[in-house]
Amino acid sequence: MKCVTIHDLVERFSLEVLAGSAHLNQAITKSRVNRPGLEFAGYFEFFSHAHVQILGQKEINYLHTLSETERNSRIGNIVRYHPPCFIVTRNQGGLKYLIKYCEEEGIPLLRTKEPTSKFMELVDDYLAKQLAPEMTIHGVCVNVSGIGILLRGISGVGKSETAHTLIRRGHRLVADDAVVLKKISPDTIIGTHDGKTKEFLALRSIGLINVSRLYGRKAFQDETPIVLDIELTKWEDQALNNQLEMEPMFTEYLDIRIPHLEIQLQPGRDVAGLVEAAANNWYLRQQGYSAVEDFMKRLEQHSE
Template identity: 35%
Template sequence: MAVERSISVKKIAKHMELAVVAGFEGITRRVSVEMLARPGVEFAGFLDFYDKERILLIGSKEAHFLRLFDEVIQKSRVEAVIKQEPPAVIFSVNVDIPEYFLELGNKYNVPILKSKERTTPVNSKLYSYLRSELAPRQSIHGTLLDIYGMGTLIIGKSGIGKSETALELIKRNHILIADDRVDVYETAPGIIIGQAPKILERYIEIRGIGIVDVVQMLGAGAFRENKKIRLVVELEPWDDKKVYDRLGLETEVYEVFDTKIPKVTIPVLPGRNNATLVESAAMNQKLKYLGYNAAEQLVKNVAIKAAGKGEDDEE
C-alpha cells in the first residue's frame, strides 16, 4: 500500500543549504507538494488561483516586478500572500531580501530562506528533491542489488535463500541496495526506484550467522543508496508438477505503481547455484534491453534451418 508523505522545511533547508533569515518558529512546517510557486500575478493582487501549499521561490524577475510598486503597495501585496501561510519563501542569491519580508515572516511564522544559488538551479534541484522525497512509497519484502548496472529485485517466501544469494553476489563485486525490506517509489512514469530504510542501510541478515554489515566486511563499494529496478527475480521451491519455461520466450511482469517490470521465476533445487542463475538472468535481461534476445534468435535460426535456407552443418 502506497503511503503519502511530507517533509519538513528544516530538512529541506539542510539538504539545499539554505540559510534561515526569518520566521524561525515555522521551520517545522511540513511540505506535501513538489510543485513550486513563482509569484507574479499574486504580487499584482490576483490570488484566485494561488496555491498556499507550495513553497514560494523569488528570483530577480519577481523582485524586479515588486519594485514597480511603491513600498506601501509592495508590503500590502506581499502580506496578502504571506498571511495565507505558505510553507516557506526562498530567495535566490542575487536578490536582496526587503525588510518587510523579514517582518512578515516573523509575524506569520513563515520561514524566509536565502539560497547560495541562482533561481534556475534552485528551482531545478528543489523540484527534483521534493519529487523524490514526496513520491508515494510502498514496501516490498525482498532484496535489491545492482548487478551489472541492472537494479535486480529478488523476491520469494521467507527462508527461500534471498539474502544468502545476495551475499554471494556481493562477494562477486555486485552491489547491495536493500535487504529484507525494499522501499520503492516512482520518480516518473515507468521509473521505479528502490532503497533501504535508513535504519537498515548496509545491513544484510543471514540465518545462522546474524546481521552482516557489508561495508565493514567488503568495503564501501559494496553498498549504494538507491537504484532503478529493471528486473524482478522470484525464487520459488521446485515443483515437479509445474511446467517451467525452458526457452525464455514467455514474458512475465511484476507490477509496481502501474509500472510493469520484467520478471523471471527461478525454481530453487539442491545443486543449483542461485547466485549464478540470478547473475545470468540480470545479464540476459540487459542484453534484451540492448536489443538482443537469445531465445528469439534461436527460434529464428531453427525456422530458417527448417525452411532449408540455412547452410548445411557438414560439407
C-alpha cells in the same frame, strides 16, 4: 507517506532562516516547488500556492525595480495565499520588505547560497521521494550492473546468500530484509532501505555483516529504480517448462507492473549467475534485441 516539514528542508539544505522561525513545523504537502514570477506580475489563475515558493534573481530583481507602494502591493497579493514558505537563492540581499511581510503573516522566509536551477532540482528530487506513496515488502534489493532487482521468496530460501554472491562479483546491495518501495512517478518505483538496515546483510550461519566495511563503499548504494522482480523458489521437477521464451509475467506494486521471473533453487545451481543473466537479458530487450527472434531467424536462414 512521511510528513515533511519546513524544518526538514532547513536541516537538509542548511538554509538560513530570515523570518517566520516560529512556523518551521508547518507540513509541506506538495512535491514540486514553484517560482511565482507571473504572480508578482499580477496573474494568479494558476498559482501553485500550496507549493514551496522559490525566489531567484529574476523575481528579486523585479521587486527591486518597483516603487515601495507597488512592491508592497505585489508582495501582499502573494502572501495572502499563505504558501508554506519562500526560499531566496544565491544569497540575495535587500529583503527587508519580504522579511516584514513574512513575519506579519507567519510565513518562513529562508535563504540559500545555491543557484536557482540547481537548488530547485535538489528540492524537487528530495520532496518527490519523501512524499511519494510507499510500501515495505520482505525481500532483498540489489543493483546488478545498473539494473534494480527485487529478490523475493520464503524465509530461508537463500535471498541474502544470493545477494552476497552478487556483491562479491561487484554488484551492489540496496536493502536486506525490509525493502521500502516508493512510487516517484506514474511508471517508476525506486527501492531503498528503511534506515535501520542500511549497509547490513544478514547471512544464516554467519550473522550480520556490513557490506561497505567488508567489501568497500562500492558494495552499497542508497536506492535504485526497480525494473525486475525475481522470486526464488524451491526446486520442483516439471514445474517449469524449458521453452525458448516464457510467457511474460508481472508483479504489481503501488499500481505499477514490474516484470516478474521465477528462479528455482537446486544444490549446485549458480543462482547469482542466473540473476545476472536475467538483468543483462532485460537490458538487451530494452535495446530492442530478442535472443529468441535472433535464434528463429537463424533457423529460417539454415532451412532455406
